[in-house]
Amino acid sequence: HAEQINVAVASNFTAPMKAIVKAFEEKSEHRIKLSFGSSGKLFAQITHGAPFALFFSADQTKPKILEEKGLTVPGSRFTYATGALALWSADPTFLDDTASRLQHGDFKKLALANPKLAPYGVAAHEVLEYYSLLKTTRAKWVQGENISQTYQFISTANAELGFVAVSQIMQQGAIKTGSSWLIPREVYSPIKQDAALLLHGKHSPAAKALLQFFHSAQAIDILESYGYITTP
Amino acid sequence: MMADLEVVVDKTVINKQAIHACFNVTYPQAQSSSLDVDLTLPGRGITAIFGHSGSGKTTLLRCIAGLEKLAQGNLSVNDVVWQNQNSFIPTHKRPLGYVFQEASLFPHLTAQGNLNYAIKRADEKISNEDYQRVIETMGIETILQQYPQQLSGGQRQRVAIARALLIQPQLLLMDEPLASLDNARKQEILPYLERLRSSFDIPIFYVSHSMDEVARLADHAVVLDEGKVIAQGSLGEVFTRLDLPLGFSDETGAILQGEIVERDEQWHLAKVAVAGGDFWVRDGSDKIGHQVRIRVQARDVSLALSDHDDSSILNRLKAEVIEICATQDEAMALVRLKVGKDVIVARLTQRSLNELNVQCGQQLFAQIKSAAIIR
Amino acid sequence: MMADLEVVVDKTVINKQAIHACFNVTYPQAQSSSLDVDLTLPGRGITAIFGHSGSGKTTLLRCIAGLEKLAQGNLSVNDVVWQNQNSFIPTHKRPLGYVFQEASLFPHLTAQGNLNYAIKRADEKISNEDYQRVIETMGIETILQQYPQQLSGGQRQRVAIARALLIQPQLLLMDEPLASLDNARKQEILPYLERLRSSFDIPIFYVSHSMDEVARLADHAVVLDEGKVIAQGSLGEVFTRLDLPLGFSDETGAILQGEIVERDEQWHLAKVAVAGGDFWVRDGSDKIGHQVRIRVQARDVSLALSDHDDSSILNRLKAEVIEICATQDEAMALVRLKVGKDVIVARLTQRSLNELNVQCGQQLFAQIKSAAIIR
Amino acid sequence: MIFSDSDIAAIWLTLRLATTVTLVLLIIGTPIAWWLARTKSWLKGPIGALVALPLVLPPTVLGFYLLIAMGPQGVLGQFTTSLGLGTLPFTFWGLVVASVFYSMPFVVQPIQNAMEALGDRPLEAAATLRAGPIDRFFSIVLPLAKPGFITAAILGFAHTVGEFGIVLMIGGNIPGETRVVSVQIYDHVEALEYAQAHLLAGVMIAFSFTVLLGLYWFQRKSPLLVLK
Amino acid sequence: MIFSDSDIAAIWLTLRLATTVTLVLLIIGTPIAWWLARTKSWLKGPIGALVALPLVLPPTVLGFYLLIAMGPQGVLGQFTTSLGLGTLPFTFWGLVVASVFYSMPFVVQPIQNAMEALGDRPLEAAATLRAGPIDRFFSIVLPLAKPGFITAAILGFAHTVGEFGIVLMIGGNIPGETRVVSVQIYDHVEALEYAQAHLLAGVMIAFSFTVLLGLYWFQRKSPLLVLK
Ligand SMILES: Nc1ncnc2c1ncn2[C@@H]1O[C@H](COP(=O)(O)OP(=O)(O)OP(=O)(O)O)[C@@H](O)[C@H]1O
Numbered sequence A: 001h002a003e004q005i006n007v008a009v010a011s012n013f014t015a016p017m018k019a020i021v022k023a024f025e026e027k028s029e030h031r032i033k034l035s036f037g038s039s040g041k042l043f044a045q046i047t048h049g050a051p052f053a054l055f056f057s058a059d060q061t062k063p064k065i066l067e068e069k070g071l072t073v074p075g076s077r078f079t080y081a082t083g084a085l086a087l088w089s090a091d092p093t094f095l096d097d098t099a100s101r102l103q104h105g106d107f108k109k110l111a112l113a114n115p116k117l118a119p120y121g122v123a124a125h126e127v128l129e130y131y132s133l134l135k136t137t138r139a140k141w142v143q144g145e146n147i148s149q150t151y152q153f154i155s156t157a158n159a160e161l162g163f164v165a166v167s168q169i170m171q172q173g174a175i176k177t178g179s180s181w182l183i184p185r186e187v188y189s190p191i192k193q194d195a196a197l198l199l200h201g202k203h204s205p206a207a208k209a210l211l212q213f214f215h216s217a218q219a220i221d222i223l224e225s226y227g228y229i230t231t232p
Numbered sequence B, C: 001m002m003a004d005l006e007v008v009v010d011k012t013v014i015n016k017q018a019i020h021a022c023f024n025v026t027y028p029q030a031q032s033s034s035l036d037v038d039l040t041l042p043g044r045g046i047t048a049i050f051g052h053s054g055s056g057k058t059t060l061l062r063c064i065a066g067l068e069k070l071a072q073g074n075l076s077v078n079d080v081v082w083q084n085q086n087s088f089i090p091t092h093k094r095p096l097g098y099v100f101q102e103a104s105l106f107p108h109l110t111a112q113g114n115l116n117y118a119i120k121r122a123d124e125k126i127s128n129e130d131y132q133r134v135i136e137t138m139g140i141e142t143i144l145q146q147y148p149q150q151l152s153g154g155q156r157q158r159v160a161i162a163r164a165l166l167i168q169p170q171l172l173l174m175d176e177p178l179a180s181l182d183n184a185r186k187q188e189i190l191p192y193l194e195r196l197r198s199s200f201d202i203p204i205f206y207v208s209h210s211m212d213e214v215a216r217l218a219d220h221a222v223v224l225d226e227g228k229v230i231a232q233g234s235l236g237e238v239f240t241r242l243d244l245p246l247g248f249s250d251e252t253g254a255i256l257q258g259e260i261v262e263r264d265e266q267w268h269l270a271k272v273a274v275a276g277g278d279f280w281v282r283d284g285s286d287k288i289g290h291q292v293r294i295r296v297q298a299r300d301v302s303l304a305l306s307d308h309d310d311s312s313i314l315n316r317l318k319a320e321v322i323e324i325c326a327t328q329d330e331a332m333a334l335v336r337l338k339v340g341k342d343v344i345v346a347r348l349t350q351r352s353l354n355e356l357n358v359q360c361g362q363q364l365f366a367q368i369k370s371a372a373i374i375r
Numbered sequence D, E: 001m002i003f004s005d006s007d008i009a010a011i012w013l014t015l016r017l018a019t020t021v022t023l024v025l026l027i028i029g030t031p032i033a034w035w036l037a038r039t040k041s042w043l044k045g046p047i048g049a050l051v052a053l054p055l056v057l058p059p060t061v062l063g064f065y066l067l068i069a070m071g072p073q074g075v076l077g078q079f080t081t082s083l084g085l086g087t088l089p090f091t092f093w094g095l096v097v098a099s100v101f102y103s104m105p106f107v108v109q110p111i112q113n114a115m116e117a118l119g120d121r122p123l124e125a126a127a128t129l130r131a132g133p134i135d136r137f138f139s140i141v142l143p144l145a146k147p148g149f150i151t152a153a154i155l156g157f158a159h160t161v162g163e164f165g166i167v168l169m170i171g172g173n174i175p176g177e178t179r180v181v182s183v184q185i186y187d188h189v190e191a192l193e194y195a196q197a198h199l200l201a202g203v204m205i206a207f208s209f210t211v212l213l214g215l216y217w218f219q220r221k222s223p224l225l226v227l228k
C-alpha cells in the first residue's frame, strides 16, 4: 500500500533531494512531498507540531537537539551527506586552483555563509583561520544567510569570490562555470549533514523506505554527482 | 422683494398640537452657549426663524433634527418625546425632512440617485403624480442625470429641496432653502410650499433672511440673537413690534385678519373685508367667505389727510394714529395706526410727518398700493 | 427688500477702460454649451450679472478667473490680454479677488489664518487701518480664532469676503456674496462695497439675485439665460425693458440722472433735480451740485390724476403715459411714463388702469413714496 | 506546458489564499477602520498603533511567534483545538490567519483615511433621510470611501501574494497545501533553477499587473468627490 | 546591558535606515502621488499599477533581481559605477535603494488617496489668492493631505523596520553597515537563540508602538476636514 509523507529538507539540499526523490518515486509506490526551508525554520516548525516524517538538516546540531527533546525516533539519526567547500568566482580566470588570490587580497568582497547559521560558514571560517587570513579579509566579508544566498552574491558578480558548497558549482563531476579552488579537506572539519526519523514518521513505511534508499548505490551516485562526499 | 400684503388661507384653528423645544448648546472651546432656548412653537403651519448671522438658527434646527449631540435638551413634537434626559430618538427615526444650508447632496449619486435615496426610504410610497409635481416645481427635469459636482449652486439647492420633500416628512426643517435661487424660481417654489403646508398640514421650520418669503409663508416667528430668543409669537405680533433692533425694524409690518367678500373676475382681484375696511388684493382663487390674512409692510403704507379716489392706489382705509416712534434712521419714523380693531404700521419720513402735522389721535387715511400684493 | 430709489455718486466718466470677454464653454457630456458669450463690459464700476439658476453666471466668473480650463475664449481686462488663442495667464497671476458661491475657506486654517493667507500674498502690504476696516465691516472680530467648520454659514461667507478683499484685487468677482446674510449685515457690507468701488475704482462683477443689492451697487447689468446674453447695458436700460421674461419683469424700474440741489438738514433729506422734476431722497451726505442717480422701481410708482399735497408721499411728478403693456400676471399692467426727458415705469392693477381710464398720451401724476428709498 | 505541476498547484493556491485573505481582511478591517475613523475615545491611538504593529516585525519572526501562539501549546492553538479545529499551522487556514494578521495595517489604514475624509455631512444628510446606521454605512460610507477600499484591496491582495516569510514559517512549504508561488519561486532559486524562477516570477508580475490595472481602471470610473 | 554590542549596532542601523528610507520615500513618493492624483492621462493606470508591483514579489526574490540589477553587470550597477559610486549591494545606500523600491506603494497610495479626496476647490481658492503651483502645494495640499502623509510615513517606516528579505539579499549582513535588527532577530531565531530573539523583538515592538502612538496622537490634533 502506497503512502504519502511530508519530508522537511534544508534548503541547501534542494536540488540533490529532488533528484533523489525522483529516483525513489520511480521505484516505489510511495509519494514524497518535500518541504524546503532553512534548518532553523524547520526546527522551529517541528518543535511546534509540523507533520514531517523525516528531517534532513543542513547541520548536525538541530537533529541532535530534536533527539534530546525526544522528537525523533531514537537511533534514527545519521549523516546522509558530507559537504565539500570550494572557493569560487563567477569570473573564469579569477581563480587558479590555489589560495593565492585569497592570500593576495586583491578583491573587494569575499562572500561566505554566516558561520553562526550555516556549517559551510563555519568551514569557511576555519579555512581563513588556517591560512591566517581572518584579520585581513574580515573587512571584505559579505555574509549570506545560507549557502545559496552566498552563491547568489558571487554568481551575480557582486562579490568577486567566496566560499560555496561544491555541490552548488559541480555538475556531473565538473565545475559548471567560473573558476574555483577546491579546498583541501584537511583544513576544515567535515561538513556533516544529519537526518533523523521524526516521531510523526515513526510508523511510516514510506519514511523507512526513503531512508533505506539513501544507502542505495543510486542515491550515492546522485550525491556524488553533486559533489558530496558520501560516508560509507 | 415685493411681498407687501399677503393673503393666506387661515389655518390658526385652536391649536392643541405644539412643539416644545428646550436646548442648551455650548460648543467645546466656546466661552458662552451658542444656543439657549426654551420654546413652545405651534405644531402646524410655518414657523419662521430669524436672526443675525451666527445667532444660532442652524444650531436650533440641528438640535431639533437630533444632529447636535452636545445638546442638553428636551424636545417633544405634537406630544411625542423626541429627546429628554432619559431618551434620545436618533435622527433617522425622527420623521423629518431637512434642507441644509449647503445643499449636501450625495456626491456619488446623480440628482436622480439622490431623489431615489429619499423615495426608497420614505415611509409611504410616493404617488407618481406627487413626484412629478415636486420635480416640476423645482424645475429639475433636465438635470436629473447629472452629478452634484456638475450642477450649479441653485440647481443643487433645488435637488436638495426636492429630496427633503420626497421623504414625505411630518416636520420639515429648512435652512435658508431659497437663498441661492432667483426670484422667478422662488415664485414657483413658494406657492408649492404654501400648498404643502395647507394640504399636508405638516409643521415647517423655516430659516430665512428674506422677509418676502417669510411674510408669505410663515404663521409664527422666532427671532434669535446670540443664541437667545428675543422675540416670538405670531408673525404679526413679532413684526409690528417697534422695539426690535435695527435690521428687523426694516421689516416692520402688520398682519390683518379678513374674509373674502367679493371676487372681481374681470380684473383678477379679490376684495377682503378686514375690521377697518376693505382691501383689494390679487385674486388667489380663494372662495368667497374664506378667512384670509393680509400682510401690510410699514414701508408700503403712505398717509393722506383726505381720501383720494383719483389715484391708482386702490386701498385707502380710515385710520387713527395711536403712536409715533422715531427709528434708528434719523430721517424716518414709524407710525402705529388703528384701522378698525387692527393695528398697522406706516414708515414715513420725519419731514412728511411734520408737513402733514400728524398727531396722536388724529384721523386720516392709510393708502396701501395693492399692486404690490403677491399672489 | 426696500431699494426703490437709489442715489449714487456718478462715476460714468467717458470710459476708455473696458473688459472684453468672449467665451464658449461646453462641459463634457453636455448637449449644448453652458456658456456662449461675447461681452464688452465697463472696466470700472460694478457690473451685475443676473440670470436664472443654471444660466451660466458662475461659469462666466470662473472663465474670467481662469478657473475653467475648458473655455475657448478671449479675455482682456483694461487692455491687458488675460487669455486668447496663444496665451493663458494662470489664475494666480491674474490680479483678481474671488468670492465663491460656497464660502470655500481653507479648512486647516482658522478664520485668521485664512485672512493671513491673503495678506501674505497680496501685492502690496495692507495698512493696519484698512485691515481693521475690513474686519469691522464684516463683523468677524470675535470669530477669528475659530476654524471654518466651527463657523455658521454666514460667518464663513463673511470671512471669505474679507479674504477676497484683503488680497487687494484689481478685479473683484463676487458670486452671490451676500446671499446667506441677514439684512442688517447686508446694510453694513453694501456701503463698504460702494466705498470700495468709489475709492479704489476697481471693477467688480457681482452675481446676485437680489435687486436691492444690485440696484444699490451696480452701474451695469448683464442678463444671462441658458448661457447666452439676453440683455446687457446700463442698469437703467436693462431694467426698464418690458420684454424680459417673467421674473425679471418684477424688477422692472428706471434709473434717473439728477443733481443734488438742496439738503434738508432738519429732516435728513436731499432734494435731487431730475429732468422731470424734483425728488426727495434720504440724505446720503452728498454735497450740493453732485451728480447722483435715482432708482425707481415700477412697483413703487402709483398714479394719480391730480396732485395730492396732503399725502405723505413726497415725490409727485408730472408724467405722460407713453406705453401700456400687459404682463404675464393677468391682474397687472406696466405703464411707461415720460417724466421730463426720462422714462419711468409704473406697475398697476388692470383695474386701477381701467378705473382711472389711463390712455396713451394722457398727462397725470406719478407718486413715489420717498420713505422707501434706501441710504 | 512549461510549468511543472507543482508550479501550477502553487499558482492556484496563491490565488485562493490571496483572494480569501483579501476578503477576510476587508470584512474584518472595515469595522476596525470605521471605529478608528469615528471614535473620539483615547483608545484610538493605542488600537491604531496596535493594528500597525505587525508591520515592524520581520515576517519570519512574526511567523515564528504566530507559530508559537497557534501551536499546540499556544493560546490560539488551544483555543482552536478546543473548538475541534485542531491546530492551524501547516494548513491553509493557518496561512489565512497569519496573512490576515500581517496585512491588516495595509487594509485598515487606507479605509480609515477614506472614512475620515468623508466628514459628517453626508452621514447627517442620510440620517435625515431615514437611513439607519447600517443603511448609512452601505449606502453612503461604502461608496464614498470606495477609493480607500480599492487601495486596501490592492495592498492586501498584493501583499499576500508577495508574502513569504510568514507563509514559509506557518505553512511549512507543503506542496499543494501551503506552498504558494512566492515559496515556489524561492525553492526554484534555492535549487538554482533560475530559468524556472524567472518564468514563474514573470508570470506572477504579468498577472498582478493586469489585476492592478483593472482595479485602477475601476477606480477611475468612480465619480470624483469634488465640489465644483 | 543585556544587549550585545552587535544588537545595539543593529538597532542604530535600523533606525538610520528606516528614517532615511521614510524620508526618501516621502520625497520621491509625493510627486508621484501628486501626479497620479491629478492626471487625466491614460498612463495613470499603468504607472499606478507599476508602483504597486514590487508588492507582489516575495522580498527575497525581489532582492535577487535587485542584486542582479545593481550588480556590476546590471543596468543600475553600471549606471552607479559610471557615476563613480561603485556598486550598491552590501552598502547602506544599497539597502536604502532596495527598501525604497519595495516600500514605495505603501507611501504612494495613501498620499495619492488623500490628495484625490482634496478636490479642486481649495486649490482654486488658493489660486485666486495669488498662490502659484508650488505655493499651493506647500500651503494647501500638504497640510490638507496630512493624514495621508502620516499614514504613508507610518507604513513606510514600519515596513522598512520589518523588512528583511530584501535587506538580507542586498545587505550581505555586514555588522554596522547592513545588519539591521530584523536580520539580527532572524539570526537569533535561526541559531535557536530564542531568548535573545524574544528580547530584541520585544524592544522593537515597544519602540515601534511608542513611535506609532506618537504619530497617531499627532494625527488626532489635526483639524478635521469636515463640513459642519
Ligand atoms: N462641471 C460641470 N459639468 C457639467 N455641467 C456643468 C458643470 N458645471 C456647471 N454645469 C452646468 O452648466 C450650467 C451653468 O452652470 P452655472 O454654475 O454657471 O450656473 P449659475 O448661473 O451659476 O447658476 P446658480 O444661480 O444656480 O448658481 C448649468 O446648467 C450646470 O448644470
Ligand SMILES: Nc1ncnc2c1ncn2[C@@H]1O[C@H](COP(=O)(O)OP(=O)(O)OP(=O)(O)O)[C@@H](O)[C@H]1O
Pocket (backbone or CB within 6 Å): B027, B028, B030, B034, B051, B052, B053, B054, B055, B056, B057, B058, B059, B060, B101, C143, C146, C149, C150, C151, C152, C153, C154, C155, C180, E228
Ligand atoms: N462646531 C462648532 N464649534 C464651535 N462653534 C460653533 C460650531 N458651530 C457653530 N458654532 C458657533 O455657534 C454660533 C451659532 O451658529 P449657527 O450656525 O447656529 O448660526 P446661524 O444662526 O445659523 O448663522 P448663519 O445665518 O450665518 O448661518 C456661531 O457663533 C458659530 O460660530
Ligand SMILES: [Mg+2]
Pocket (backbone or CB within 6 Å): B057, B058, B059, B101, B175, C152, C153, C154
Ligand atoms: Mg446657519
Ligand SMILES: [Mg+2]
Pocket (backbone or CB within 6 Å): B152, B153, B154, C057, C058, C059, C101, C175
Ligand atoms: Mg452659480
